[in-house]
Amino acid sequence: MRIAIRAETSRDFRPLIGDVSVGLSTGTSGQRGLFLATPRERRLWAAIMLGRYWPELWRRQRIAFFMRADNALYRGLSNPLVRFAFFDLLAPLDAQMPRLAELAPSVLIAPARVLAMLAERQAAGRIRLAPRRVISVAETLSPEDAALIEAAFGLRVDQVYQATEGVLAMTCHAGSLHLNERWLRIDREVIDPATGAFCPIIHDFTRESLPILNYRLNDVLIPDPRPCPCGCASQRLARIEGREDDMLWWAAAAGPRMVPSEAIRTAIACLPQSLRDYRIIQRGRVLHLWLDGAAPGAEAALRASLAALAGQMGAVLPELAFHAGLPPETDAKRRRIRVEPAALPPAAHP
Known part of the structure; x- marks a missing residue:
């Protein structure tokens, strides 16, 4: 681990342990993995x-x-x-x-x-x-x-x-x-x-x-x-x-239902105008949505699509909160749809 961290800091990735190569994962699962x-x-x-x-x-x-x-x-x-x-x-x-x-x-x-x-x-x-x-x-x-x-x-x-x-x-x-x-x-x-x-x-x-x-x-x-x-x-x-731990689960009578990210992406793809980018983040019972570059009426259209999706799944649509721009990101890997702790504020870039 010391050799791997030293390589990350110096950006010199040549050192080995004997003839064994050493590396670190990006740690997006919450724990950096040694390779x-x-x-x-x-x-x-x-x-x-x-x-x-x-x-x-x-x-x-x-x-x-x-x-x-x-x-x-x-x-x-x-x-x-x-x-x-x-x-x-x-x-x-x-x-x-x-x-x-x-x-x-x-x-x-x-x-x-x-x-x-x-x-x-x-x-x-x-x-x-x-x-x-x-x-x-x-x-x-x-x-x-x-x-x-x-x-x-x-x-x-x-x-x-x-x-x-x-x-x-x-x-x-x-x-x-x-x-x-x-x-x-x-x-x-x-x-x-x-x-x-x-x-x-x-x-x-x-x-x-x-x-x-x-x-x-x-x-x-x-x-x-x-x-x-x-x-x-x-x-x-x-x-x-x-x-x-980034799967969206919505409440349903028979128990929580997993919401496929593919269904969310399809709803976004059907909006009146293509977006520059978007983020969907569930925090507790609130689903926060950033639609960067959305056309007028996009929020209402997406609200209707998600309500229809919840109905098809027999689930309860969470409270929706729309924001401008995109949220700040500290993750090395881009995750457009994810779950975060409810205590985090829904801050957005100006």
Whole structure:
């Protein structure tokens, strides 16, 4: 932990413990996770990633990787056929654009919010990138961000769902997200029988540096029961719903009902005019809503849509409180829909 924290402070991520790489997660679950990997584990991870996402085997690749921290695990992607470049999320984004342009990446990997920011610059003509793969990591990829990124780069966005506990899911060639059951045993604790939503319980028998056995995550995953056109037998996911402690639960006669974030996003997508951004935060019995750039009538339309949603679910709509702008955020990962302690005031940016 001391080596990992020192690397975070100095931004020098080369030090190892012997030949074991050390890193920290972003800690959005409330506890920073320590990530270790031996040389064998780093080679295996690189083989899985390159085997799945290498655009064209006969061409050299240039990978631009935007993350909060570098790690020997990621540098393991480098080989005579791959040029790997780390871009620090803690550095100003615009200051890194000349180096990104010089790299001209064939593979662009970044959290969803960073990909969206790059897509905005691409659409405005401020950068001109032509990647052959765009991969979203570290954050839940929302439909809004996916549409923006795909329109800007003309590519489907792939996803890698990776946590401190390893690579948990990846998109297949057909674009579906599958659990990584080729390498992990993943059991389920179902928390909402109506949707099949479950928290995964991880067993990884390939790890030697950091055993992961019978480890329950608080991520909520929604299964897709349909077979995938790719033929993969691993569980297909409809989506990653978010963290368990960020699920919206509304009161109902038969007990609390989980409100899928997809239903909230659909209601927002149907508003009279597209928003610049939004946040939905439940604090106790009050649902706070920020609609940045909303058109007149958007609040009334969303109120009606949410009331209809509550009616369909047989639930009671919480008290709604609308605010201007967007709330301040201290989380390293953007979470548009979340739950916070009721005592926090609904402050907003001016």
